[in-house]
Amino acid sequence: GDSVTQMEGPVTLSEEAFLTINCTYTATGYPSLFWYVQYPGEGLQLLLKATKADDKGSNKGFEATYRKETTSFHLEKGSVQVSDSAVYFCALKNGWGGTSYGKLTFGQGTILTVHP
Amino acid sequence: GAGVSQSPSNKVTEKGKDVELRCDPISGHTALYWYRQSLGQGLEFLIYFQGNSAPDKSGLPSDRFSAERTGGSVSTLTIQRTQQEDSAVYLCASSSASGSSYEQYFGPGTRLTVT
Numbered sequence: 001g002d003s004v005t006q007m008e009g010p011v012t013l014s015e016e017a018f019l020t021i022n023c024t025y026t027a028t029g030y031p032s033l034f035w036y037v038q039y040p041g042e043g044l045q046l047l048l049k050a051t052k053a054d055d056k057g058s059n060k061g062f063e064a065t066y067r068k069e070t071t072s073f074h075l076e077k078g079s080v081q082v083s084d085s086a087v088y089f090c091a092l093k094n095g096w097g098g099t100s101y102g103k104l105t106f107g108q109g110t111i112l113t114v115h116p
Numbered sequence: 117g118a119g120v121s122q123s124p125s126n127k128v129t130e131k132g133k134d135v136e137l138r139c140d141p142i143s144g145h146t147a148l149y150w151y152r153q154s155l156g157q158g159l160e161f162l163i164y165f166q167g168n169s170a171p172d173k174s175g176l177p178s179d180r181f182s183a184e185r186t187g188g189s190v191s192t193l194t195i196q197r198t199q200q201e202d203s204a205v206y207l208c209a210s211s212s213a214s215g216s217s218y219e220q221y222f223g224p225g226t227r228l229t230v231t
Binding site for chain 2: 051
């Protein structure tokens, strides 16, 4: 079945540092890929997405590129802020028929803490 | 507009009791999903409804779990004879369709504690 493997956390950075959170996936068909973020005390929010190979999703300074050849969707940000402290989840959604259709499959989540 | 809402926000119940969790999706969204977030298991899919089609129940962990969606809108997740391992945050999400590129919008969740 489909699966997502996400970089283990927690990750602790100083403000303005560069961030990378690795994400790789296994899926049949042609999934769409997502990064969701969960800020302290809040619900899951979509951060960015990419629906086909070589697409780049971007939002709030975060970027991730859908790499089919390496089955990866790594999250990057050039300069993190304290307000980026949250839990980040990589996820995929398959768009073809079968048991995976429709549902999101999540990675384990990475806790990011940014210090001033 | 209004987002996905869930009630109650917190529920504490004794082992062996039944509980019902409610989800109100975004108006007009045809797809509705239930997930569970727990420390040991991360975020797991439970069940999803798409329009009038039969629901995909493949993620329900046992026959103590069931869900229904009335009138294509509100959904209720029922857990019978609760066990301590059912303690988790139960998340509901909805989307305008179930295709791979459609975003799922999540509710705030119901935190269930089984004592």
